Amino acid sequence: MALEIRHLRAICAIAEAGSLSQAAAALGMSQPSLTSLLQRLERQIGAPLFVRSHTGVTPTPVGEQTLRRALTLLVEFDRFESDLLGALGDGPVRLGSSQMDCLPTFVERLDDALPGLDVTVHVEPSSAVLAQALARATLDIAVIAMSDDQEVPLAKHLGHRVLFSWLPIFVGIPARHRLAGGLEVDLADLADEAWIGPPGPEDGSLTSLRAATHRAGFTPRIRFECPNGGGRHLIAAGQAVQLVEPTAPELPGMVVRPLKGDPMRMRLVLAWRKERLTWDQAENVYRAVMTSYTRHAMASTPFRTWWERRRDSQSWDGLVDFFRVAGS
Known part of the structure; x- marks a missing residue:
């Protein structure tokens, strides 16, 4: 062979x-x-x-x-x-992105990453929708967050690079919650809470939540659906809890905490249409995402606290290189 x-x-x-x-x-x-x-x-x-x-x-x-x-x-x-293959024609570069709190910083860097090009940005909570949009050529490049235990297939003709092989998923809870004073939250202690459903259930995020809570001994009570990734006002009002990305900001009435033992994880992938962007252009976008995310992460108190407690762990080796410079 x-x-x-x-x-x-x-x-x-x-x-x-x-x-x-x-x-x-x-x-x-x-x-x-x-x-x-x-x-x-x-x-x-x-x-x-x-x-x-x-x-x-x-x-x-x-x-x-x-x-x-x-x-x-x-x-x-x-x-x-x-x-x-890369030969950008007329029209803007259509960039899609999962919901990330570093998005404003990332967008600011796009002018330098793709000089001389117009870039439109579409924020989409579903990784499956982003992958399908690339395959159907309605997007040119996308930053896609995928649940670690669920695979979202990318079309074979797409280029892709892994941004982060894994990132923890945190939880947003009311500031007056009985668990808000701890450094981390045991998932099992949230068994009686009303949950805001994950924004992209069709791509496996809801399945991942149910699998993790099953291992913790309960079935989550999904009371709210906020498909555009909202709902933080419900948390601040003490009415719900929600999974959030690890750099999510703590807002008035809401705190962000790591989940004990990192029972849920995600990875970030950059994918693009090879006939629309050259390797160097994709590399520039890759660096813009990495820089934006790492700096935003290290400015986040919940994430940085988690990082300082995990950085010497063997299970953390896959992320150390990404955050070493930003965390030093």
Whole structure:
């Protein structure tokens, strides 16, 4: 079997997801097909690339070496492909974004990231809708937040880069809540609360909430639906609690707290249409998002407190590099 680019993408997707099932979903193929492909690769190489366990997969020493080479090759290939295809025509660049509290800062940086281009911005709470808009060419580039345990497939013709492989999900609760004085909140202690439903339930966020609360021993009572990501006035009034991104600001009447043990996580991905943006243009947007998010995060008291308590943990290794400069 001759080695192909798709094989390198499969290896990298497996390592990134830490799971064959999630990697298969990201690649738009079935898990048995991906497993068969990996087994053929390992037979050809003559050594296992991943160690399988009930918690997922981790690279072997041979796998680590293969990954390093694969990532280098894929970066160069993607740059070549994007530069070959990228040719912005008339009309603005249409950028979509999940709801992020750093969005105003990010938008300010877009002029420098894409000089000389008009950029329109569409904020959409559903990661599934953003992915579909890219696939249908109604958006050119998007910042997409995905629940860690739910995969939102990206069309194969899109370029993409992972911004953050994982970020914790926090909770917004009333300032006068009995748990507001602690550094973190145990999810199980919110069993009797009225919840504001996640804004993008069709992309798995509601499923993730229900799975996490099931592990905590209860079923959430979803009383409010605020599809545009609002509802913080309900929290401030003491009527509800809601999952929020970790950099969400604390408003009058509302505090933001980490969830004990990080039972829910998300990742941020940048995806774009290769025929509309070159690799360098996508890279500029990537840097604008990273800079905006990290600086906003480190200015957030709840996030920075969480960061200081987690930064030396082995489970935190995947994020240390992103925040080391901003946190120093």
